[in-house]
Amino acid sequence: MRNVLPIPAAIVATLTLAGALCFAGDAAAADLTVTVRGDDGAPLADAVVMVHPAGGAGPVSAIRYSWPMTMTQQNIAFNPYVLIVPVGSTVGFPNKDKVRHHVYSFSAAKKFELKLYGQQEERTITFDKAGVVALGCNIHDSMIGYIYVADTPYAGKTNDAGQAVIRGLPGGAGTLSVWHPDMRAKAAVDKSLNLAAGAVPVTLDLKPVGLRRKKTMTM
Numbered sequence: 001m002r003n004v005l006p007i008p009a010a011i012v013a014t015l016t017l018a019g020a021l022c023f024a025g026d027a028a029a030a031d032l033t034v035t036v037r038g039d040d041g042a043p044l045a046d047a048v049v050m051v052h053p054a055g056g057a058g059p060v061s062a063i064r065y066s067w068p069m070t071m072t073q074q075n076i077a078f079n080p081y082v083l084i085v086p087v088g089s090t091v092g093f094p095n096k097d098k099v100r101h102h103v104y105s106f107s108a109a110k111k112f113e114l115k116l117y118g119q120q121e122e123r124t125i126t127f128d129k130a131g132v133v134a135l136g137c138n139i140h141d142s143m144i145g146y147i148y149v150a151d152t153p154y155a156g157k158t159n160d161a162g163q164a165v166i167r168g169l170p171g172g173a174g175t176l177s178v179w180h181p182d183m184r185a186k187a188a189v190d191k192s193l194n195l196a197a198g199a200v201p202v203t204l205d206l207k208p209v210g211l212r213r214k215k216t217m218t219m
């Protein structure tokens with residue numbers, strides 16, 4: 001098995017949070033747009049963006065996301081590259097290739113192994129601990145994917161424009177956390193937010209690694 005950790009590179013990503021946060025009353029909810037960029041100014045897709053309100057976010061068991069809890073193997077790749085799931089989720093791992101895959105992870109948040117299984121077969125794994133789970137395939141070294149197990153309902157993934165919108169945030173203070181596979185730091189980078197003001201622009205400097213790793217992957 002190979003080491004899936006990227007090779008460090010002297011690259012610094014800048015995270016810019018630009019959102020119009022308006023709290024007209026206790027019941028007001030805000031949408032937050034987070035834009036993540038690399039130090040070259042290019043938008044960074046597949047960043048995990050989370051907000052933990054200071055007042056709490058309710059029971060973890062109640063968290064539901066709008067996207068499927070599925071990590072597909074297709075064209076000798078994981079799809080999606082990064083999947084965000086709530087703690088306690090059972091994730092499907094369908095194989096849509098004609099070849100067999102052998103999916104595994106050594107990550108502390110979830111060590112597991114799905115021994116060789118073929119086309120149209122599906123296995124499931126339950127992720128009961130928050131954190132990053134790096135995925136690999138024993139057969140295909142080029143296959144790299146990530147499951148981010150999150151413990152807040154306020155989560156999203158940046159698109160090709162480097163943007164994620166977190167909807168329906170309650171008023172008050174909170175913590176913004178951002179994680180990307182190419183960061184130098186393994187854990188998400190946290191940034192305190194004081195949401196008392198109407199608009200809160202925030203800039204974070206991150207220390208990513210292997211910024212071009214995904215771009216150099218072959219399908």
Ligand SMILES: [Cu+2]
Nearest residue numbers: 101137139140
């Ligand atoms: Cu494989």
